[in-house]
Amino acid sequence: MKKLVHLMLLVLFVVVLWPSQGHAATAPKLFLDGKSIVPDVDPIIVKDYTLVPVSFIATGLGSGIEYIAQTKTVTIHNSTTNIELKIDSQTAVVDGQTVNLDAAVQLLKGRTMVPLRFVGEQLGLNVEWVQETQSIYLTKKQAPPEEDPSQNGEQPDPLETVGARPVPADAVGVVKGIEFDGTSAIIISYDGEISPNEAFTLQGPDRIVLDLPAVAFAPEFTSGFKLASSGVRSGEGRLVVEGHPLLNQVRYNSTEAPSAVRLVLDLTQASTYTVNQGNGVIRLDLTGIPETDQPSQPPVGDKTNGVFRVVIDAGHGAHDPGAKSASNRTEKEFNLGLALKVQALLKKEKNIEVYMTREDDTFMELSDRAKFANDLKADIFISIHANSFGTTARGTETYYNRDDSKGLADIIHKHFLKGTGLPDRKVKKAGFVVIKQTTMPAVLLEAGFITNKEDEKILYDDAAQNRMAEGIVAGIKEYFNQK
Ligand SMILES: [Zn+2]
Structure with missing residues (x-):
């Protein structure tokens, strides 16, 4: 009711x-x-x-x-x-x-x-x-009056009174807002003067730290903080970011005497960044995964017989079901179904050898999947997954990690998208283990959202899976033909 x-x-x-x-x-x-x-x-x-x-x-x-x-x-x-x-x-x-x-x-x-x-x-x-x-x-709307904690002998938590203090005299700037722009930037808005220290990085886990000396939080800034019953902030504030390839969350707190505000960006992996300032705003942009000494690319194809080695990786398996679909089916079931269809088609290609990380409901560690492909000296690696989020998100996306995988991602995505017929969520860069630890061009496909009823219906449909498999194979053949 x-x-x-x-x-x-x-x-x-x-x-x-x-x-x-x-x-x-x-x-x-x-x-x-x-x-x-x-x-x-x-x-x-x-x-x-x-x-x-x-x-x-x-x-x-x-x-x-x-x-x-x-x-x-x-x-x-x-x-x-x-x-x-x-x-x-x-x-x-x-x-x-x-x-x-x-x-x-x-x-x-x-x-x-x-x-x-x-x-x-x-x-x-x-x-x-x-x-x-x-x-x-x-x-x-009027809340019922709070009970006075001193009446029952409880002492207020000293941390919970910190925010009640006025802005300290030595603070020449106040932070009024900390926001994520939805794509790549942390936006810090402020009043007064702020001269941030140079940001620095920490490893294990990867973080970026930005210190703002002689700065306090504006008294009304409570976003992301736990609030005491008096309405003042306590502990450290947190801005949680889900599903971002680089950023997990931003934590922030302030210290007094001397006044300072510190922001810590908790990353999923090391990222380069830029810091810009102007018009009362400091903007920290995450600009991507830094260039590392990647092992040099093995030559494509076996030069002696012109045969290409393809690894197909059906995500999850056995005790790891992956995501749950809208009607409670498992992601691992979809992944394997599509992977086996791709395998069957690739077996008909005389200049392609297909290798599977799994052909049934078994489990393999992520790093072992990458090692499997590396040991084989495979030419390309394709991991098959389905996405999950809420009930309304839909569409197909293709991930790559290293720049040498971008060409493969673009070609596979073009054909795979035709196969799924779902909305285009584009080609994206991310640090999934299987596409990061493999040494050959590697992509991870998120066919669609099994948590959305419309996507789900298509993803578990046999005829639709055949079209998806044909799309993947058409992409593989176009990629190799260019070599
Ligand atoms: Zn998955």
């Missing part, structure tokens, strides 16, 4: 139009509980809806935010509500229910802009537009 009421409220939110604001030359003013709040990026008005940077939602409203780069999804959540928004999409998923938005979430100069009224109301705020002053008033 609660669900029904919830749904009706959602419908109500969506049909209530934001009052017309004409063509106001200036951005609307924002107030939270009567206090003026100035986001570091001006709100914009799109089709009578006000969009604000997502950092405002986190900082101003104390909500958690997560980005999933692969799917350009941003999730905003507090203790009761979970809102999933997607860049350029006009639908949102609120606590599992799909809801239409009147204005799409958009990326503006690297910032994620989200509809304020919709998100505010979902997070339990009253949102009021005052035409005369071109202002938006956000008010938190």
